[in-house]
Amino acid sequence: MKTINSTPKQDNFRMPGEFEPHAGCWMLWPQRPDVWRNGGKPAQHAFVEVAxxxxxxxxxxxxxxTDQFIHARELLPDSVRVVELTCNDSWVRDCGPTFVVNDVGEIRGVDWKFNAWGGLLSGAYFPWDQDDLIAHKILQIERVARYDAPLILEGGSIHVDGEGTLITTEQCxxxxxxxxxxxRSDIETHLRNYLNIETIIWLTEGVYKDETDGHVDNLCCFIRPGVVALTWTDNESDPQHAVSKMAYQQLSEAVDAKGRRLEIHKLHQPEPLYITEGEGAGIDMLPTSSLRQEDKRLAGSYVNFYIANGGVVMPVFNDPHDKPAFETLQQLFPNRRIVTVPGREILLGGGNVHCITQQQPATAQL
Amino acid sequence: MKTINSTPKQDNFRMPGEFEPHAGCWMLWPQRPDVWRNGGKPAQHAFVEVAxxxxxxxxxxxxxxTDQFIHARELLPDSVRVVELTCNDSWVRDCGPTFVVNDVGEIRGVDWKFNAWGGLLSGAYFPWDQDDLIAHKILQIERVARYDAPLILEGGSIHVDGEGTLITTEQCxxxxxxxxxxxRSDIETHLRNYLNIETIIWLTEGVYKDETDGHVDNLCCFIRPGVVALTWTDNESDPQHAVSKMAYQQLSEAVDAKGRRLEIHKLHQPEPLYITEGEGAGIDMLPTSSLRQEDKRLAGSYVNFYIANGGVVMPVFNDPHDKPAFETLQQLFPNRRIVTVPGREILLGGGNVHCITQQQPATAQL
Structure with missing residues (x-):
């Protein structure tokens, strides 16, 4: 339960890839009515499906x-543990800890600073004080020692291969x-020190209209070391095409920490998705929250999946591209079962399955 | 994380004695200004000493x-885990779970109903909704299955020997x-079913002026099976004398579940303690909280100690009886180290060390 003044690099701890074994998964319950329509009720059911x-x-x-404890406990299956963790919103990928492990089975957590994707300049809401405590609280519950990293960073803005390589975007x-x-150099130094990585692959920008300023986890992720999936569209008139094309080129030119060229798999995106008038009308409009216009394009992507022990949980959108995306993932993960969950309700809030989950790696002790 | 519809008795789980091995101890942070003087700040330091x-x-x-998480984390030593558990007040003995164990190393928890020591009739405050969730939340954090007991009961109103005997008071x-x-018969049936005890020793009433309606844990407790400590005064003009004398007689006549007569050890109480005008002035006076009059007698007792693994933590009051009480406890617990903590600040809030702690028994798995 200690806060440690050194860095994971100094102590020989590293962030594992998401595809490495997990002790479990953390989520946060959605409820804020200026982000989630209809008082968060449809989103709560969507989160129950993911959990x-x-x-x-x-x-x-x-x-x-605090106020949703009983209701969440009632809605969730018995197998899901429910703990009190007061939050401003429900994106544990971004405000949760980044767990790091060492070679003798110990685990620690990196607690980044969080400013709701842009702070007073362009953050999604104010305040974000409770979100910024989530990592610390999770580490306390798990009796895991904490590194207090001097960097504003969300977990969704990075992906690692567990073997020294990190992918991120300049936009974020x-x-x-x-x-x-x-x-840039200062930020790279912090990433090297707190994640114990050597090589940083910088992509220019994230998915078109992504509200996170281009989190990599909606664009591109590691399937395993040396292999990545990239959201894609063949439609050259879609602004996403240029984004994906540039990312493809940058990934093609990259060399990872082990000296490998990356194998890149395209996951064709769903057809462009837009918030409807009815959906938008269900969201509280407040001066402190970012406006959700009707007909606004949503940043739908199949890359926003979660890799679990022996499984992958991916969002689907009742879209013709659902099936090919599912089949591609099943091929890419031959030893995991691919499970689909409805992704639209989560997407309306601004993210998807990967954004609302945070893996806790397994350790030798577990 | 399941709620079980049977009872511990049906499932062969029993409540262990407090002197049996623990996995750990739970506490709740004091802060309500209508119970704890000076915004709870002196009490917080007293709780830090106990922890x-x-x-x-x-x-x-x-x-x-929620609002005290950072401050509590700052004040407590690193070795103490701090978790968010919103509460109305800080008496985890009374609102926390009663853990039960079986012979193959499994642990479960009994979640009693809680009404703040008297509900709308004469409870200490309103509402008590968050206190009533504490047991459930603790069991969730620990991934321990829960019995939902249909009885209003506080942990401080019972003591068990772990071998089938329970002591309580009629007053409560x-x-x-x-x-x-x-x-009475219905209540006995619930105690038998949820604690898996056979013999109930009913004492008439608890310590004079105890605000809990006579919790047994301020009056009398098990040192080990067959051996109890009883708060005492030789001063016949003190109303406590008649209370302790009657309890002594009832304990003398009792036969425990194993057919034993009890060995009774007197712990002479501190001299009568009263809240001072200055102390009383530091407490917010609200219509919804019980009034603390100046010069009110406080229910000071050395019996309100906590038995830990290899130790006993007892309250002292800067009183001539502190030393004899310490020496008696050291004799009664020859294999444990007796540690004293200042008890007055906790007593001002209405209880003492035992009232603010709740043991979690060890299991074979731990």
């Missing part, structure tokens, strides 16, 4: 703000709304 | 309401402000 799907593969813990990590006082 | 003392012997977890358990619809 239920993941709990087939590994233990799931749902963090819940170099955005002046995150760490304006730090240079 | 620090117990953590020498076993792991301590401090539950904290038969009080119409707890379970007015249940007869």
């Amino acid at each position: 239920t799907a993941i709990s087939q593969f590994e233990p799931v813990t749902m963090g819940v703000s 990590l170099l955005n002046p709304n995150r760490n304006p006082e730090l240079s | 620090t003392a117990i953590s020498q012997f076993e792991p301590v977890t401090m539950g904290v309401s 358990l038969l009080n119409p402000n707890r379970n007015p619809e249940l007869s």
Whole structure:
């Protein structure tokens, strides 16, 4: 339960790839009515589906703000642990800890600073004080020692291969709304120190209209070391085409920490998705929250899946591309069962399955 | 994380004695200004002393309401785990779970109903909704299955020897402000079913001026099976004398579940303690909280100690009886180290060390 003043690099801890074995998965219960339509009720049911799907593969813990504890406990299956974790919103990928492990089975957690994807400049809401405590609280519950990292960073803005390589985007990590006082080189140093990685693959930008300023986890992810999936569209008139094409080129030119060229698999995106008038009308419009216009394009992507022990939980959108995406993932993960969950309701809130989950790696002790 | 519809008796689970091995100890952070003087700040320091003392012997977890998480984490030693557990007040002995174990190393928890020591009739505050969730939340954090007991009961109103015997008081358990619809026989049946005990020793009443309606844990407790400690005064003009004398007689006449007569050890109480004008002035006076008059007698007792793994943490009052009480406890617990903590600040809030702690028994798996 200690906060440690050194860094994971100094202590020989590293962030494992998501495809490495997990002790379990963390989630946070959605409820804020200025993000989730209809008082968060449809989203709560969508989160229950995700938690239920993941709990087939590994233990799931749902963090819940004080006033929703009983309701969440009632809705979730018995196998899901429900703990009180007051939050401003429900994106544990971004405000949760990044767990790091060492070679003798110990685990620690990196607690990044969080400013709701842009702070007072362009953050999604104010305040974000409770979100910023989530990592610390999770580490306390798990009796895991904590590194207090001096960097504003969300878990969704990075992916690692567990073997020294990190992928991220310039649009997010170099955005002046995150760490304006730090240079690219400063940020790279922090990533190296707190994740114990050697090689950083910088992509230019994330998925078109992604509200996170281009989190990599909606664009591209590691299937395993040396192999990545990239969201794609063949439609050259779609602004996403240029984004994916540039990312493809950058990934093609990259060499990972082990000196490998990357094998890149395209996951064709769903047809462009838009929030409907009815959906938008269900969201509280407040001066402190970002406006959700009707007909706004949503950043739908199949890459926003969660890798569990022996499984993958992927969002689907009742779209013709659902089936090919499912089949591609099943080929890419021959030893895992691919489970689909409805992704639209989560997408309306601004993310998807990967954004609302955070893996806790397994250790030798578990 | 399941709620079980049977009873511990049906499933062969029993409540262990407090002197049996622990996995750890739970506490709740004090903060309500209508119970704790000066915004709870002196009490918080007193609780830190108790947590620090117990953590020498076993792991301590401090539950904290949302707004005090950072402050509690700052004040407590690293070895104490701090978790979010929103509460109305800080008496985990009374609102926490009663853990039960079986012979093959499994643990479950009994979640009693809680009404703040008397509900709308004469409870200490309103509402008590968050206190009533504490047991459930603790069991969720620990991934321990839960029995939902249909009885209003506080942990401080019972003591067991772990071998089939329970001691309680009529003043509390038969009080119409707890379970007015249940007869003595109904209540006995619930105790037998949910604690798996056979013999109930009924004492008439608890310590003079105890605000809990006579919780047994301030009056009398098991040192080990067959041996009890009883708070005492030789001063016949003190109303406590008649209370202790009657309890002594009832304990003398009792036969425990194993057919033993009890060995009774007197712990002479501190000299009568009264809240001062200055102390009383520091407490918010609200219509919904019980009034603390200046010069009110406090229910000070050395029996209100906590038995930890290899230790005992006892309250002292800067009183001539502190030393004899310490020496008696050291004789009664020859294999445990007796540690003293200042008890006055906790007593001002209405209880003492035992009232603010709840043991979690060890299991074979731990």
